[in-house]
Amino acid sequence: MxxxxxxxxxxxxxxxxxxxxxxxxxxxxxxxxxxxxxxxxxxxxxxxxxxxxxxxxxxxxxxxxxxxxxxxxxxxxxxxxxxxxxxxxxxxxxxxxxxxxxxxxxxxxxxxxxxxxVVIQGYLSELEAEMARMKEELTLLRREAAVPEGLVLASRPTAEAFARGLEAAELDVPILLYGEHGTGKATLAREIHGNSGRSEGAFLTLDCRTVPEALFERELAGEADEKIGMLQVAEGGTLYLEGIDRLSPYLQNRLAGWLKEKRYPSPEGVDVPFDVRIIASAEGELSDAVQDGTFSRELFYLIHLVPIELRPLMERKEDLAALIPRLLDEFCERHGKPRELSQPLFDYLMECPWPGNIDELRNVMERLVIGSREPVLGVDDLPMEYRVAAGSSLSDIGVDGRPLPLILESVEKRVLKLAKQRYKTTTEMAKQLGISQPSVVRKLKKYEED
Ligand SMILES: Nc1ncnc2c1ncn2[C@@H]1O[C@H](COP(=O)(O)OP(=O)(O)OP(=O)(O)O)[C@@H](O)[C@H]1O
CATH class of the missing domain: 3.30.450.20 (PAS domain)
Incomplete structure (x- = not known):
């Protein structure tokens, strides 16, 4: 009362x-x-x-x-x-x-x-509607502000992957990113580091797919009087182990031991403690590899705390639709060639499978701009191998009962024939096809003999 x-x-x-x-x-x-x-x-x-x-x-x-x-x-x-x-x-x-x-x-x-x-109520409803609009606008602005500059997070799977990554950035735990080549794993790893309490420390990348087995430990631990190890340089920072699924079983076990103890053997033979956050990437889910026995169970449990997947680009249509014009602008500016996309070309690009994901899309967009002569880009401006796919269907290639190498050969033969009609020199053909000039000559010779 x-x-x-x-x-x-x-x-x-x-x-x-x-x-x-x-x-x-x-x-x-x-x-x-x-x-x-x-x-x-x-x-x-x-x-x-x-x-x-x-x-x-x-x-x-x-x-x-x-x-x-x-x-x-x-x-x-x-x-x-x-x-x-x-x-x-x-x-x-x-x-x-x-x-x-x-x-x-x-x-x-x-x-x-x-x-x-009633008037007041009407006014209140108007205010409420205005508030709801403002809230929506604020959410949008917040989302835009949260998108790191230069990145496209237009599709739901990508936005969610980045949101999870940034959330986990604050927790000082290992993160496992998985997805095909060029889907943005390294990009997300960098964002996580930049938004973590370790952002003042170094962000180093070790590509486990390419580093020779004999050098792996030396890269991480260093060499006496010759090389500082990555774990020392990244102290207080982040180490991004790219393609961890490609490490040999021996190195997987070595690494698991180091991560478990948070210590590594220095070149002088002393156990050195380290404080480095590990972000690892793999092409596919590691649990299958653990079941197959091709990936160390121990290492899996040490790095599989926050798994985040980056979906293939063809499943991220909203990203693709935003990336195409953005990359076009980027390369037009870089090469000083103002260009526009025709609708058929845009539609075609939207339907391409992009097995190489954003890396491949970037490459094609740059080649489109470099190779173009007219201000409006059409399907004909695509690099030859893409144009062939656009202009022909597999139905007339005769796939029935033929082994794949033979099918691929007939596609290659057709591509070379088209390229030869379109370009005057083998150098230009090589440039357009993205292969070396000697291999163009070799392939032409091979197919002419057939
Ligand atoms: N969300 C995004 N928006 C715009 N560009 C992106 C985005 N994610 C990645 N990229 C660009 O795509 C390219 C490939 O990204 P990144 O190297 O991170 O992929 P990855 O999955 O680590 O590839 P790989 O497995 O081959 O190492 C880079 O040029 C990167 O700048």
Missing amino acids: SIFSINPDRQFEIIDSSEEDLIVTNRDGVIVQASRISGRHYGVTPESLLGQSVYDLERQKVFVPAITPLVLKEKKKVVLVQETPNGTRELILGFPLFDEAGEVEYVISYSCEWSEL
Whole structure:
């Protein structure tokens, strides 16, 4: 129960100067004060209300119903709607004022016309709608602000992968990224490092797919008097082990031992503690490899704490649609060649399978810009191997009963034939096909002999 302890005299002063419809009654229901506009809805003057009993006014159907008896009974705030004699509806709020003994001494009622309330309600709804719009805008702005510069996170799987990565960045645990080549694993690893408490430390990458087995340990631990090891350089920072699934079983076990103990043997033969966060990448889910026995179970449990998958580009259509124009702009600017994409070319690019993912898309977009002569790029401006795929279907290649090498040979033969018609020199053919000039000559010779 709320107790108002105000000086009634002060209250009366307030009421005297109020432009609102306020009435004060005592505990007997007699009106002791009314503001200058009170009574107008009931067709009476405020002066005529003074001294009247609300019980009488209720009987005379002036107050239908009177609020004071309800407040006196409930001893708390009461809200109701009154019908006035001139047919309007009034919203009335009644508040009790208590004496020192905790009994209701006065009741203040405040009324406003229902229509005013409808206006206020309308205004409130407008405000609510505006708030909802602002909230939506804020969410959008936040999302945009959260997208690291230069990156496209338009598709749900990519946005979720990056969000998970950034969330996990704050937890100082190993992270495992998996996905095909060129899907953005290294990019996400860098973002995680940059958003972690280790961002002041170094971010180093070791490509386990290419480092010779004999050099792996030397890369990490260093060589006496010759080379500082990566674990030492990355102390307090992050080490990104690219393609960890390609390490030999021996190195997997060695690495597992080091990660478990958080120590590595220095070239001088001393065990050195290290504080480096490991982010590892693999092409596919490692659990299958563990089942097959091709990946160390121990190492798996050490790095498989936050697994994050980057989906292939062909499953990220929103990313693809945003990357195509962005890469076009990038390469147009880099090569000083303003170009536009035709709709058929854009549609075609959207349907390509992109097995090499963003790396491949970047390569094709750059080749498109470099090789183009006209301001608007069409399907004909695509590098030859893509154009052949665009202009022909596999149905006329004759795949039935033929081994794959033979099928691929007939595709290659066709590509070379088309390239020979289009380009004057073998050098230009080589440039367009992305292979060396001697191999163009060799292949032409081979197919001419056929
Ligand atoms: N979300 C993204 N938006 C824009 N560009 C991206 C995005 N993710 C990756 N890239 C670009 O795509 C290319 C390939 O990315 P990245 O090297 O990170 O892939 P990866 O999965 O690590 O490849 P790999 O397995 O071959 O090492 C890079 O040029 C990178 O800048």
